[in-house]
Amino acid sequence: MSEDFNNLFREFNIPERGENLRQKELQSRYETWNDEEKAELMGLNVFPDNPRGAELRKKEALGLISGEEKEELRRLYKLKTRQEKNTPAVQKLWERVEANDPSVEQVDMGNGKSIEVTPTDDEKAIWTFGLDGCYGSVVFTEHEDGTRDCVLTHYPPTELSVNMGKLGDLINTSERMKTAKTKKVVLVLPGEWIQNPDTKKYEMKTKNQQAVDALTLAIQAELGTDIEIKLEPYSEMINAGEKDQGTLVVYVPPAGKGDVRYQTWYNAGKLTEKSESKE
Incomplete structure (x- = not known):
């Protein structure tokens, strides 16, 4: 398994649950990833159950995110943290x-x-x-x-x-x-x-x-x-x-x-x- 793949998984501490079919597909062929697919997997790893969050994280990784979208992504990160830490x-x-x-x-x-x-x-x-x-x-x-x-x-x-x-x-x-x-x-x-x-x-x-x-x-x-x-x-x-x-x-x-x-x-x-x- 490549070092890039290991680093990507360590960065986001990917849980076993929450993976979707696209996520598993990308993970299965890590050696042939292109930049867009790497960015897509980043989004899926961070927001496995939030398509909008995953898309914004992908755009951020590719440098294509707007200022308004950055603010939206920030709010989604905050919401995700609260859901994980709070009742x-x-x-x-x-x-x-x-x-x-x-x-x-x-x-x-x-x-x-x-x-x-x-x-x-x-x-x-x-x-x-x-x-x-x-x-x-x-x-x-x-x-x-x-x-x-x-x-x-x-x-x-x-x-x-x-x-x-x-x-x-x-x-x-x-x-x-x-x-x-x-x-x-x-x-x-x-x-x-x-x-x-x-x-x-x-x-x-x-x-x-x-x-x-x-x-x-x-x-x-x-x-x-x-x-x-x-x-x-x-x-x-x-x-x-x-x-x-x-x-x-x-x-x-x-x-x-x-x-x-x-x-x-x-x-x-x-x-x-x-x-x-x-x-």
């Missing part, structure tokens, strides 16, 4: 963000945002991605009138003080949060497996308790000590094939229309008691 639910969040859906708030690293949901609003979501060693902090409150507020921040460990300041600023944008009947916090942060001396079983514990204490104090300084805090430590090990790694999503329906729930790539939970729809 349909998270793919849908990406689509809603790109469509400027006002009911979805995306938080980038080094930032924080908040959402408010009144009893007459539709469900909203606030989420972040790419945690991978960073701290994700969720602060949720529910008020007597049914209004729900949710703050989410995403910062690397090196910006702990900035994270604390941002949490304070976001909480202070809503005076209701301080007098809410329900105050709950979820801290999603790196952890490690520690053996419990009593049970001898290994448990996931946070790596940096000082960071937990600092974030807790920053939140308590604004909301008081009557808050419920849940820790969600995570392994920083990348698991091949596991989807949604590094994501943290909080879904906030209006009061009486369902539970406020959070979802990570390794766990999920609720921030409200079970509530039945009033409709």
Whole structure:
């Protein structure tokens, strides 16, 4: 088998599934490929189930792609990556963000945002991605009138003080949060497996308790000590094939229309008691 053939397969890490008849035909006579056939196989290898993507990749390899087509190919690459790395639910969040859906708030690293949901609003979501060693902090409150507020921040460990300041600023944008009947916090942060001396079983514990204490104090300084805090430590090990790694999503329906729930790539939970729809 020629070195060119080996390099082509290594470059695209071709899977066994997804091959079509044309793809197999080209592979079977690699020694007689011409430039157009090489380019065609490149397209089929990258986009085995997407004829348009395969055609654009072929044109790119031949130097025949236009600027508009390059942008289309870029979008198809992005879509392919998301399909490989994300579940349909998270793919849908990406689509809603790109469509400027006002009911979805995306938080980038080094930032924080908040959402408010009144009893007459539709469900909203606030989420972040790419945690991978960073701290994700969720602060949720529910008020007597049914209004729900949710703050989410995403910062690397090196910006702990900035994270604390941002949490304070976001909480202070809503005076209701301080007098809410329900105050709950979820801290999603790196952890490690520690053996419990009593049970001898290994448990996931946070790596940096000082960071937990600092974030807790920053939140308590604004909301008081009557808050419920849940820790969600995570392994920083990348698991091949596991989807949604590094994501943290909080879904906030209006009061009486369902539970406020959070979802990570390794766990999920609720921030409200079970509530039945009033409709």
